[in-house]
Amino acid sequence: MSKILIIGAGGQLGQCLKTVAERRGISDIVFPTENEGNILEAELLNALLEREKPAYVINCAAYTAVDKAEDEVELSKAVNETGAGYLASACKANQAILVHVSTDFVFEGKEVKLLNEDDVAKPINVYGVTKLGGEQAVASILDEHFILRTSWLYSEYANNFVKTMLKLGAERDELGIIADQVGTPTYAIDLANAIFDIIASGKKSYGVYHYSNEGVTSWYDFAKAIFDISETAVKVNPIPGSAYPTKAQRPAFSVMDKSKIKNEFNLDIPYWRTSLVACISKINNK
Known part of the structure; x- marks a missing residue:
């Protein structure tokens, strides 16, 4: 496989890419530290790409604190939009193909x-606006790009909904979880595999693609599944989003059609609950 460089290697998806690369025997891959590949430093990014000469760059760097973004608009914009543009420019100058990760929150x-x-x-919140801005920056600067929109990302790494639920379930007897926001959980290990499959294909079918696990669920049913699979005894009550107001508004329905990515790259996408079982097993074995 061609040489790959990961930006945002310390985050959830970056750690999953490292795990999957090791499983698949991908050795020509670079995981720079944030200081070596800071998304906010254009000259640093360019120097990094000049030195490493990757064929592909995967951008996992993002400002993902959805509610905090409502107050930290400039920082969210800098990381998700301006930084994405810097990276696209560095890729263009160094003849690298960019795989840029985006979100269902653009809808x-x-x-x-x-x-x-x-x-x-x-988009209906700052996070979504800045992620869409990042997509537009990448597309306007660099033709050789894959933009992958994903949703409800979780794994055995970093902070995410699954790990939060497991923690709360161990501490409380009862929880209220929003039942009127519907989407698809995505195991970041599955997304990492899909990214490597796209790169391994060698195809130049650039553009925007949707990737999440298969199926549809609400946050309430997702939480119920987490507790059922982990055999956690906690009562879960479905509540409307209005009963749990957040600073940022969320899409009520953000289930993405994966036909394009499945057809183009012949991907077999796992069902969300199947992947959740695998993730919880990993968490329990850690």
């Missing part, structure tokens, strides 16, 4: 329909 989510790549993006 408004008011209509109950499978979202495809051609649907109009209309």
